[in-house]
Amino acid sequence: FYGKLIFELSRTGRTGYSLPTCEVEATGCESLPASVKRTTSLHLPEADEQTVARHYTNMSNNNFGVDTGFYPLGSCTMKYNPKINEEVAALPAFTALHPLQPSASVQGALELYYEVQKILSEISGLSEFTLNPFAGAHGELTGLMIIRTYHQRRGDEKRTKIIVPDSAHGTNPASAAVCGFQIVEVKSTPDGTVDVEDLKPLLGDDIAGMMMTNPNTLGIFETKIPDIARLVHDCGGLMYYDGANLNPMLGVCRPGDMGFDVMHINLHKTFSTPHGGGGPGSGPVGVRQGLEAYLPNPRVVKNADGSFSLTKNGEALGSVSCYLGNYGILVRAYAYLLSLGRDGINMAGRLATLNANYIKESLKSHYLLPIDGLCKHEFVFDGLRPEYGGDHHDDGHVTTLEVAKNLLDHGFHAPTIYFPLLFHEALMIEPTETESKDTLDEFIAVMKEIAEEARDNREYVKSAPHHTPVGRLDDVKAVKDAIFKYDFN
Amino acid sequence: FYGKLIFELSRTGRTGYSLPTCEVEATGCESLPASVKRTTSLHLPEADEQTVARHYTNMSNNNFGVDTGFYPLGSCTMKYNPKINEEVAALPAFTALHPLQPSASVQGALELYYEVQKILSEISGLSEFTLNPFAGAHGELTGLMIIRTYHQRRGDEKRTKIIVPDSAHGTNPASAAVCGFQIVEVKSTPDGTVDVEDLKPLLGDDIAGMMMTNPNTLGIFETKIPDIARLVHDCGGLMYYDGANLNPMLGVCRPGDMGFDVMHINLHKTFSTPHGGGGPGSGPVGVRQGLEAYLPNPRVVKNADGSFSLTKNGEALGSVSCYLGNYGILVRAYAYLLSLGRDGINMAGRLATLNANYIKESLKSHYLLPIDGLCKHEFVFDGLRPEYGGDHHDDGHVTTLEVAKNLLDHGFHAPTIYFPLLFHEALMIEPTETESKDTLDEFIAVMKEIAEEARDNREYVKSAPHHTPVGRLDDVKAVKDAIFKYDFN
């Protein structure tokens, strides 16, 4: 059922909409001044309801979700998205609220926001959160704005630089740049962690702060974090925690206790709101005591009488959103936090870490493990081992991309590939705590099978995928042709 | 993803449930007398929520529904099932009602029942309906009970026979048998309609009634219905209308106006409630004036003050259900009736008839049309034409079953096959009004392609399907092995 676009199913005169009969006699669109009226035609589809329902139902069957199978996409924390979260998020008492309703009519919504704030504070060991940022990158930007505001309010205008490790998520430097900072990169040691000796000379009175994720993007816990935080704080900077890798730390270590001052959390990773094909997410930002005033407006506060209000604070960095962010996502996260509770949150990271180490140990015989030792929620292979066709010096070696495409053929989503940039053939695997040993064992068996086929039947492996709805795509043609919309002619 | 049963995914110690903490101290199950306690083990699956969600999600992908594609299953009226119907049926103010709540607390539910009754009466031209029967066959049984009650209450105990055409749906004689009637079969004329000359000698004072569907199972309108009804009524019998084929009659002819006294309607066919893999359905039964008292209990009545009550009537045939039948289905049907409204109902049958005749005329060059002329919502081919491999005298001819399996390969559901029993290779096609000309044109092209392949590449056609999740099934082995449950050993 692969193929057509909705435009190709359109027929003039079909309708799929239903509108109430207009009950009043009044001025309609024809009375608008000619100068402001649309004159070009609307090339929208014309289709009946069944045609639309079928089209998108069939389209969904060309997609892979967490409910389809194992989704070990490193750095993305693809855990099960419980259905109860969707159920409560669909409650009309939440979905039908206009963002500008009087507070008295949205007390339940505000209480939920407040409670999520409090839970995130407890989990992270920080003082207060805003839930307004729309996504992880938006949270980073907000967090950096807080750091910059902190310095500016102290009158310290010379702090224009942010330190970022070379293994960082790409959004870190990008967010810093958008926030008006210059980026200073700090190197990694051979074990993949921040090189403290490389860091020291970078520190000075022009440093606004340092961004880190811990465990880092290689899944390695930065054990020197107390030293690093001390060094940065001593030079007057603040520590920013990129919460993308928070999952394994749940109930084990808290960013606040590690010495971080500001952080964001990806609710769509750690707290299981659905990724939705790439959004909407939610990127709450938390701060340590003393920085609360800089959190963006609007804010939810609890009054002395137990009621809740929306407020704006003149000390704040400003607004990063008109309202309370992707509120519907907060509803899902709250349901998840309630479902897990203390014990569940406590187990989640431990089991995710167990799963990651289990895969790592099971597959290092076939795939190149550049950094040995305990990983946390994820780890990185540098492609196939040489004896399994992964020899980089061989021009025809089987690449990480090709391993990934073979996984698709076996009913698995692929890991993240070619990130982090530290290795040529990075294959970054993150199995979350909702995956069973049975699933991991199947994955391990398939990964070994692919490795053995790469050794024995290289041509087949290199031409994968063979069993997907479409074959391997031509990325270069996409760039060259630059076709971003359907051509109606 | 085809293969495992949930039992094969079970692991001791996994749990997928969540129960509230018991808040009271009281006697639990351990205190039941040993003599009444279960001692054998429960072989139920042990699985976490994600495993269950994935299992059934993947299982669904081995199924074909109306949203998947064209479903021309004759006699089943597979029309689009609008999503708004599901939306309103999920409203907690309906789903959370206990059937024995006081009437005052369910006035909305009772009003809905009452309104559906009234609309069905208007559409069918009958006086009153019960919506309690659970399915079409249950409606037939209820309708026949009404007929029998009518005669019994008149003291006319000798009417023990029901006349049924030889083209009837199989449920007709079965329902009559269950209701304690003997079945008398009336023959069809070569044009597929009831043979009035064959009927006449069957009529007498032992005839309780006659069951018919009009249009009949060949999709032919029984034009002699006024004569037939008169003959049956003259002999003292009642006319029963099997509503399975009501769809093309919507807004064109009403069973009540044709001379029928009792009928059932399949809400899951004519009024678009989902078929659900074979249920739940709903089979409301209507009667002409004078028979209302025999309708089964409980009944919904409107009081003088506009409120609604549930009543039991001593004159009734008894009860065929504890409560108000498959109430949730009525909710969906009401939403559909409201959506269509007068104009929509008026068009539905006309467009269904248009679609059926369009396919029939387009394909009679390739498939054998035993009865020519206008059909209504469906029609029957007697297999492939001889020149396309359908020659019955050829032992290796391509059968209707094989044509059906080839359709599966092309992304269509198959028509109904080997029914009605009047033809050897019956292929009964019913395209409903929600199918577009584009879809019909694709279907026609594929049917012709199959015919041409049957002529040119018989072996391939005979071994279909080739592209379905599983290959052709061994029906005989299923009967021989008689395995109806998973073997845990």
Added chain:
Amino acid sequence: MHRYFPHTDEDIRQMLDLIGVKSLDDLFAEIPEELKLKGELNLPEGKSEAEIRSIFARLSAMNKPLTCFAGAGAYDHYTPSVIPYITSRSEFLTSYTPYQAEISQGTLMYIFEYQTMMSNLTGMDVSNASMYDGATATAEAMMMTCAASKKRNRVLASGTLNPAVLDVLKTYAHFHGINLEIVPAKDGQSDRKSISAKLAEGDVAGLIVAQPNYYGIVEDFTGLADECHTQKTLLVITGPASPLGVLKSPGEWGADIACGDAQSLGLPLNYGGPYIGYLCVKSALIRKMPGRIVGQTEDTEGKRTFVLTMQAREQHIRREKATSNICTAQGIMCLYVAIYLSLMGPKGLVEVNDISMKNAHYLCDALVGTGHFKLTYDAPFLNEFCLTYDGDVDALIKKCAEEGILAGVKVDNNKLLVAVTEQRTKAEMDLLVSLAK
């Protein structure tokens, strides 16, 4: 054109041309004019979705879901959120009976799973693919006992069955020519003495008893099956499905047929339906069993697959010799049950009964403690019990309903049947007690 109809004017014109008629009405040319509808149906105009939502908002406001202490066959257990999510997938919901097995393995597999689960729960050899509901499943069981005996048409039913079920049995018996005798209950339980006497007459095709019975009592059927079988009478045990997780199963009691309603396995109350009847039998009765059944087989590659089978039993072939006219199952409700039991597992099913039983006993004690109630029958019960009230039951139910509570089901003017599930909180139970004081 309506949003559900894809026909453009141009489509219609082209199609009519090919057919060779001039108008849509000409497609009905053969129909005698006098049969045709004159004028238009007296129905309102079609409504938009927004209008439909308004209409249902109005109807919803006229319904008042109550905190449910009513049972009598329909129980307010929780429905895991996974269930409606999965059952609403159109591949399941909008498909029909799985005639084309190659593209219907989804439906066939979940029915096979359902059959396996219900066979195991009831301790029987085989389950069919479900029936409409508990009452009609019991009626089918009644008819089966006669069909199996060939010559007998007398069936006994204990007066401890739900009276609404008995009403349906009476209707079916009346029309099907079965001599159904209701043996009045004694102290809220089956009158074993009367039953024995009647069985001894040697002409009883089947005996139907209920477990737990209408009054919530868990009866002890020790010896009953032997007594039946000595007389070549089939024993039918009917009841809600959830308690089978902890109670001796019909199979363990030696029953020949187990039937009842599986609504208690996670189906919403839905104002009485759709529910799902289960019907399970010993092997000897398979060929007499009504309804659909799914069997295991192989495809051309030898892969294990599933298919509708044993259709020789079905009405569409037997036609006028039918002893059942059932030609569907309750379809998607099998999926509800299969998912529910997959999630609950053996442990969850026991626990749900245990919490429900504890709640019920807590509430029973508390109500009796008010001094206005006494336990009508002194017998073991699980999560439902019958109380004798010193006031008017209707008045009590009305009073509680006004406070948002459905106090139970009226048995008679001074008897109230109360059911409690795991969903009832202590606060809710205490509120009911305070209202009943």
Added chain:
Amino acid sequence: MHRYFPHTDEDIRQMLDLIGVKSLDDLFAEIPEELKLKGELNLPEGKSEAEIRSIFARLSAMNKPLTCFAGAGAYDHYTPSVIPYITSRSEFLTSYTPYQAEISQGTLMYIFEYQTMMSNLTGMDVSNASMYDGATATAEAMMMTCAASKKRNRVLASGTLNPAVLDVLKTYAHFHGINLEIVPAKDGQSDRKSISAKLAEGDVAGLIVAQPNYYGIVEDFTGLADECHTQKTLLVITGPASPLGVLKSPGEWGADIACGDAQSLGLPLNYGGPYIGYLCVKSALIRKMPGRIVGQTEDTEGKRTFVLTMQAREQHIRREKATSNICTAQGIMCLYVAIYLSLMGPKGLVEVNDISMKNAHYLCDALVGTGHFKLTYDAPFLNEFCLTYDGDVDALIKKCAEEGILAGVKVDNNKLLVAVTEQRTKAEMDLLVSLAK
């Protein structure tokens, strides 16, 4: 173990054995002890589904959805029932960014459809795969104008923009080093004279105007684009998407960038989010456009397929030179928009605007007719308008809210902004009028 965790004790033991550690805690052995959490998190115990439903029932009861006459960027249009049905399918909902195109054509195709629809609606050459919301999309547009100009960092925004959007622009401008000047509105419309004067200074990277503007007014931008382009200033037009069905599109006005919120295309109000920002540009700006974009290509068989493309623009390669840090789209909300527009089609989109406009003008006339209101600005409007009230706006909103009506949005103490959609009935409008009398 929790229902979301599939690990049995035996699984854990086997896995720890293979890894070569003794306990789960040993997996964290390298972490300095002083960093580890002492004791347990101060959080409540995990809740069952039944308990979660109770908690949400309590919270729901503390919310009061109101009959909505508020707009100001968020509009109460109807959401066709097909949309939540499709968007809840887990293949769409639980997938991530379509990195593996071969198993992500579902997401890629609907985004391509979305891009096509938004390009056409806005009259622009190309749309990206969506932004967080209208405000951030406008902020990105603002940054783009500076990035495109290379040397300029001055941006003008008309004071007719929604003040909440202006707040976000100010924040982004402050941190990104943009000199954002808000040109105060004149009579509720853009002050063309002031704008012209500022443009003439020749250092303006971009001008941002709104259509319809915050006050609901449909402005006439004739000549504005030429004025901008003469000065090498980029023209940005921002606004809600639904009115694009009837209003002259940004492309027709000659804008370089069109942005805003597409919430009005069938997305629920959702207390402010998730919504969806759209951002469409002229071809010349494609390489400066932030966010994801889906392009057409072919697979190995030559089949037309779709893929994320132009990633060279993205932050994860440009890193420290980034002018945007956007690395996702609003994903599933593209699907909302694509389905909405597929169902509405060109005719429906015009009709929804027409009914909304008629309702708005009816209500406006009726409110003015009470004598307590006058239309603040005499200018054409579509479905939103600003009234000057002779009383206290807060008091009016409070009074109406108590009667279940959200009368509008407060502009200042005596100005009320009222929006009306096709969902509002005459009875609802008349009720508002009667409350306002």
